[in-house]
Amino acid sequence: xxxxLVVALLxxxxxxxxxxxxxxxxxxxxxxxxxxxxxxxEAWLANSVPSRFVxxxxxxxxxxxxxxxxxxxxxxxxxxxxxxxxxxxxxxxxVGANNRREVSDAIARCHAAARxxxxxxxxxS
Amino acid sequence: VKKTLTLGLGIVTSVGGFFDIGNIATCTxxxxxxxxxxxxxxxxxxxxxxxxxxxxxxxxxxxxxxxPDAIREHFGFTFWLLPFSVLTIVHLLVLASxxxxxxxxxxxxxxxxxxxxxIPVALLTWLFLWRATFSTLENSTSLLGLLTLAFVVAxxxxxxxxxxxxxxxxxxxxxxxxxQYWFIAVSLIGAVIAPYLFYFYxxxxxxxxxxxxxVPVNRAVAVIGMSFGAVISAxxxxxxxxxxxxxxxxxxxxxxxxxxxxxxxxxxxxxLFAVSMGIACLGAAIEVSLSMAYxxxxxxxxTWGENLQPKDDSRFALVYTVAIFGAAIPILCGIDPLKLTxxxxxxxxxxxxxxxxPFLLLMNDRKLLGKYANGIVSNAVVVIVVLLSLVLxxxxxxxxxxxxx
Numbered sequence: 001x002x003x004x005l006v007v008a009l010l011x012x013x014x015x016x017x018x019x020x021x022x023x024x025x026x027x028x029x030x031x032x033x034x035x036x037x038x039x040x041x042e043a044w045l046a047n048s049v050p051s052r053f054v055x056x057x058x059x060x061x062x063x064x065x066x067x068x069x070x071x072x073x074x075x076x077x078x079x080x081x082x083x084x085x086x087x088x089x090x091x092x093x094x095v096g097a098n099n100r101r102e103v104s105d106a107i108a109r110c111h112a113a114a115r116x117x118x119x120x121x122x123x124x125s
Numbered sequence: 126v127k128k129t130l131t132l133g134l135g136i137v138t139s140v141g142g143f144f145d146i147g148n149i150a151t152c153t154x155x156x157x158x159x160x161x162x163x164x165x166x167x168x169x170x171x172x173x174x175x176x177x178x179x180x181x182x183x184x185x186x187x188x189x190x191x192x193p194d195a196i197r198e199h200f201g202f203t204f205w206l207l208p209f210s211v212l213t214i215v216h217l218l219v220l221a222s223x224x225x226x227x228x229x230x231x232x233x234x235x236x237x238x239x240x241x242x243x244i245p246v247a248l249l250t251w252l253f254l255w256r257a258t259f260s261t262l263e264n265s266t267s268l269l270g271l272l273t274l275a276f277v278v279a280x281x282x283x284x285x286x287x288x289x290x291x292x293x294x295x296x297x298x299x300x301x302x303x304x305q306y307w308f309i310a311v312s313l314i315g316a317v318i319a320p321y322l323f324y325f326y327x328x329x330x331x332x333x334x335x336x337x338x339x340v341p342v343n344r345a346v347a348v349i350g351m352s353f354g355a356v357i358s359a360x361x362x363x364x365x366x367x368x369x370x371x372x373x374x375x376x377x378x379x380x381x382x383x384x385x386x387x388x389x390x391x392x393x394x395x396x397l398f399a400v401s402m403g404i405a406c407l408g409a410a411i412e413v414s415l416s417m418a419y420x421x422x423x424x425x426x427x428t429w430g431e432n433l434q435p436k437d438d439s440r441f442a443l444v445y446t447v448a449i450f451g452a453a454i455p456i457l458c459g460i461d462p463l464k465l466t467x468x469x470x471x472x473x474x475x476x477x478x479x480x481x482x483p484f485l486l487l488m489n490d491r492k493l494l495g496k497y498a499n500g501i502v503s504n505a506v507v508v509i510v511v512l513l514s515l516v517l518x519x520x521x522x523x524x525x526x527x528x529x530x
Binding site for chain 2: 028029031032033035036038039040043046047048049050052053055056057060064114118122
């Protein structure tokens with residue numbers, strides 16, 4: 001068993017991603033967060049989730065986006081991450097101010113950010 | 126009448142006890158990432174867990190001994206020491222994940238960070254164990270756990286495509302992210318075949334004073350209860366597949382799953398998710414703590430029993446006290462509950478040989494079990510489980526490296 005484990009570990013450590021695959025993997029959580037914020041914002045508009053939950057989610061999303069922004073080198077990806085972070089901030093401000101119009105706009109921006117990030121990651125946006 | 130009541134309560138216990146933080150984490154991830162494609166992993170794990178639960182209950186009913194007690198007596202203390210130590214570490218991780226689940230549910234309900242809830246949740250878990258009897262614990266948390274049926278109702282309300290559901294029950298290769306696919310599959314299996322379940326169930330059978338006449342009841346509880354429990358987990362996969370996957374939402378954080386019931390229940394969905402998660406995890410935290418205390422006391426030959434006063438089995442009470450507060454530390458330190466859970470479920474799958482092999486050996490001991498020893502079908506299943514568990518033990522760590530989030 002030990003030998004098989006060593007071989008499996010070696011195989012696992014030898015699998016190399018292409019730079020595009022590595023970037024896609026890196027941006028996947030950010031894309032997921034942009035899509036999540038759009039969904040959570042829509043739920044807030046439908047009075048289905050409390051404002052404090054949206055604020056908490058925005059804060060968690062911004063942490064993830066900021067971490068990704070620091071580690072990504074691709075300029076287009078950085079731009080997409082900046083858009084997503086801006087949309088997250090606007091969503092938080094809109095919910096904090098109880099401004100439904102602002103929240104609707106922020107949701108549209110979150111969707112757009114998710115679509116931009118999906119160019120790198122693939123999958124639904 | 127007593128046996129009918131036992132059957133009813135046993136089924137309710139299984140339904141309520143099946144669904145815990147591991148199921149919430151792995152099922153929502155599976156549905157969000159691979160839609161219905163991993164339903165087969167849940168079906169396989171449920172099939173296996175039905176057999177193992179039935180065997181642990183049958184063993185306890187016939188011999189009036191729980192598993193660790195019998196293993197120690199039959200194979201000696203040194204044989205059992207390694208599996209016991211490994212399983213204790215895994216149980217501690219599972220307990221930390223369950224406490225993290227309750228703490229996160231409290232964060233959803235109050236907005237106060239999960240880390241601040243670690244000690245109050247640990248205290249509540251401990252208080253339940255310190256004050257309540259076995260049947261009170263079993264029945265109250267299980268009845269409340271029925272709230273998790275909200276996932277099944279939501280799944281039905283979404284009208285998932287039946288042909289895709291059926292197709293999901295057949296194992297298929299993933300179209301994308303194979304490492305993550307297999308990692309989630311292994312974690313899902315680890316979440317369902319949780320080792321603590323067997324020790325809890327067999328010790329519970331001894332606490333409830335089962336005898337050989339309970340063997341049919343035990344079989345019905347194992348089959349019906351575990352199947353219903355699996356339906357709740359399938360409900361979580363379906364809701365995540367229908368609500369989260371089309372939006373491109375992957376569950377890398379529990380917050381991303383928290384609104385998934387709001388499409389089916391616009392007003393109550395968020396509250397239902399948080400309360401279901403809190404109750405399911407609290408029930409599981411109590412079961413894991415008890416399971417740790419049971420297996421430790423049985424391993425060292427101490428007096429044990431949740432129906433005894435703590436002063437009468439002080440070492441038993443000390444074990445769950447230390448375990449609960451020790452397990453709260455990672456959550457108190459701010460460790461991400463979801464990452465901890467996924468890691469723990471994968472490790473649970475990796476240690477399955479420690480559970481499955483003693484099953485195979487003891488369930489064939491005709492001196493102990495007489496006519497209740499395993500037949501050909503049960504043995505064939507246990508051999509498959511042993512082989513499966515050996516494969517899982519080997520592949521889990523590389524998968525955690527390549528596919529873990």
